[in-house]
Amino acid sequence: MEFDYNLFVIGAGSGGLAAAKRAASYGARVAIAESDLVGGTCVIRGCVPKKLMVYGSSFSHVYQDATGYGWRKVKPKFDWGTLVTAVDTEVRRLSNLHISFLEKAGVALISGPGTLVDAHTVQVAEERFTAEKILIAVGGEATKPEIPGIEYALTSREMFHLPKQPRRFAVVGGGYIGVEFAGILNGLGSEVTQIVRGDGILRGFDPDIRKELQTAMGNHGIQFLTHTTVERIEKTSKGLKLFLCPDLEKPLKVDAVLYATGRSPNLVGLGLDLAGVAVVNGAIAVNEYSQTSQPHIFAVGDCTDRKNLTPVAIAEGRAFADTEFGNQRRAINYDNIPTAVFGQPEVGTVGMTETEAQDQFGAENLTIYQARFRPMFHSLTGADEKTLMKLVVDKASDRVVGAHMVGKDAAEIIQSLAIAVKMGATKKDLDATMALHPTAAEEFVTMR
The missing domain is CATH 3.30.390.30 (FAD/NAD-linked reductase, C-terminal dimerisation domain)
Incomplete structure (x- = not known):
């Protein structure tokens, strides 16, 4: 059978981009489908814009620290709109840069969500494309619990586009995202409360590290509510009320609340069942070579829920391309990942x-x-x-x-x-x- 492409990649995030370019370098005919900006979670609404906002929030401390070195005390003024616009501009620049890299590599970029029609066919909008091999690299998406009023809560996706800085801000969750946004908003001058279901932040990290960071964040003015959950959210004319367990009688009043309680593989609408791709515990099941239950269909990155980090997705994508198109069969070692x-x-x-x-x-x-x-x-x-x-x-x-x-x-x-x-x-x-x-x-x- 003659295929349109040797490789069709669904998802132009870190793993998909790495795999597409590496496979093309071996002479493969490659296409990649993406319905959003090119770059994936990391570039668009993750590591990159988040770290830029971390940089932006750190200047408040610098103004205070400078007085100890002889600088005259000043009263700085922060503009939320300027930061949000600058971050968005940089994100779009990077997305366009990734598009140019695809063009240089000879990879065809097809705009739209890719859906599996059968084991060798992907539909994007009204067009169908056949491929000898298919790689799924659609990443993950933030999840929110089903509680009354959850529609008023934000996820990390919306945080970078808020039109106005919330003066009173709550973060639900104690992982990477929750900790980072708590620090960002605190540094920018918001009143921040972090709500954690367990005994503290960063569950799974070294206990001394967890304790040290939480103490430091508290010293910076962040309030922690541990062993606490949000039972419901109510919208009022003055913001939001968070009704907390175990103290339901004293709702927390905020202007915005971020839910950073987890992410899950973004598999909705992919048509995995039509292609015979197995899903286990909500993630695409793969072997050590990123191969799914269909021998010629592969998956890398957060949609496989192995080690959900950008450099890992990139490494998985390159290892896949080396194995399938470069005659260099290799798997990723997940030990000692910083x-x-x-x-x-x-x-x-x-x-x-x-x-x-x-x-x-x-x-x-x-x-x-x-x-x-x-x-x-x-x-x-x-x-x-x-x-x-x-x-x-x-x-x-x-x-x-x-x-x-x-x-x-x-x-x-x-x-x-x-x-x-x-x-x-x-x-x-x-x-x-x-x-x-x-x-x-x-x-x-x-x-x-």
Whole structure:
């Protein structure tokens, strides 16, 4: 059978773009379908615009800190519209840049949502295209619980386009997105309350990291309500009322509420059943080579619900293309993937948490190294800021199995340290590394 394309990709996000361009570089005829801006969640309504807003929100602290260094105190004024417009302009620039990359790679971009008609056919709008292989890379979408009034709640999708800054703001959820937006709105001057169902933020992270970040955020003025859920939301002429459990008699009054309680694979309308693609627990089921139950249909990224991070989706997409079109059969190793939370302060982490290491090695077989100190920058500001750095070491091998940090530039520092952890560096290897002074990062090679 003669196909229109060797590869048809549904979804022009991080994983889909990476796979399409890599497959095209091997000589494959490739098309990619996208109904939104090109770039996916990360570029359009995720990592990129969110970090730009983190940068924007950090200036309020800089104005305060500058007085300790001799700068005259000023009263800054922030304009929400300017920031939102600037961020949107940059997002669209990046989207257009990705389109140009596709053109240079020889990948056909087809506008519209792709739907599987059968195992080899994709429909986009009124057109149908056949392909030898199909890759699904449609990502995930924010979810909201079914409670009365949930229609008044925002998700991360809407946060970047609010016409007006909410002066009273609530965040429901304690994960990456909730923590980051709580810090952003707090830094921009909003009154922020973060509502968490469990005992604290960042469930699954190292316990010392969780505690340190939540303490720091509280010191910045964010109010935390733990062991708390929202039972219903009511809209009033003056904003929203959140009725909370266990204290239903005292509703929280806010101007806006963000639900950051989870994301799920974006599979609605894909026609997976028509193509015979199996779904397990709400995600596309794949093997180690991203192959679905249909041998010639593949899936990468958040729609498979493996490790939902942008660099992972990119790596999965490239590995798929190398395997299927480059004669380089390979799978992704999901061990020791570094990650960051761009809260205020920032979190960076790689490898095992202390809890995970205890489960694997036993608490008695670990050595924990930890340093908590005031960063040099704040020696003159008087701010109550601390940096926390932590190493988890297996006693038997002396191998560093986990590295964690809360503080300025944590993500940048952990990215470099992740190389050492991935290579199996020992504590002695870190000890033998000469410190770069004066830096915060040197603490990782001077801890005792």
